[in-house]
Amino acid sequence: MPSLQLDIHSELLPPEKQALARAMSEEYSRIMGSDPKLMTIVIRNLPNGSIWHCTDDEPVPGTLLMCDVRVGRDRATRHRLADRLIDLITARTGVGREDIKVEFTQHTGDEMFHPFLGGFNRDWDESEASADP
Template identity: 25%
Template structure:
């Protein structure tokens, strides 16, 4: 169950949050070749000065992304996903692309659990909740 975590140091409207989360899910499904019913998304809003990125100025808008995903995707897919999220964050939150940072953490499928099952390792175009484990 990928957990896609986004931390920003600004407040956004409920409408923008909804658009952001639905876009995050769609982009992830398209780029990473998977169904989206098992994906968790966190959006944390912080006050100015509560996030730092070495190359940004103090109190600049910043977005830190920690993407916990199942292993198996090539670096090109991970880079494509990161780039798509840079663009999305810039478009919806007005945070400069140079003030964003992505960290990927890869896990075995069995590290992700829902009430009904744990996930299998990733394969292209999978639907993790369709199969019972």
């Protein structure tokens, strides 16, 4: 953890996805106080007509960013992260800001297994934010 999953109706080439994933990882690590080695980012290009944002009228094409994170960050921190990730996505894909939805699911550290850590992660705490990754 964290795991970020971006479902987007824009066509991004692998180098564009890699650059976006790196930028998202850097911002996540900076804002959330986490080691970038813990990150997994999935970017899925969905065919036109595959993802919809429902409105009072007809559904419109949408973009969804799911953020599975360790519990412990306050609402303001998650808000800053959502705003910055939306900025990155709009700048690199042309998707409109209002077309992006960000959802957070918070987990304890023992809900994510990292072989390179030797097992389960630990719970996040503020001391991690001040440590050099």
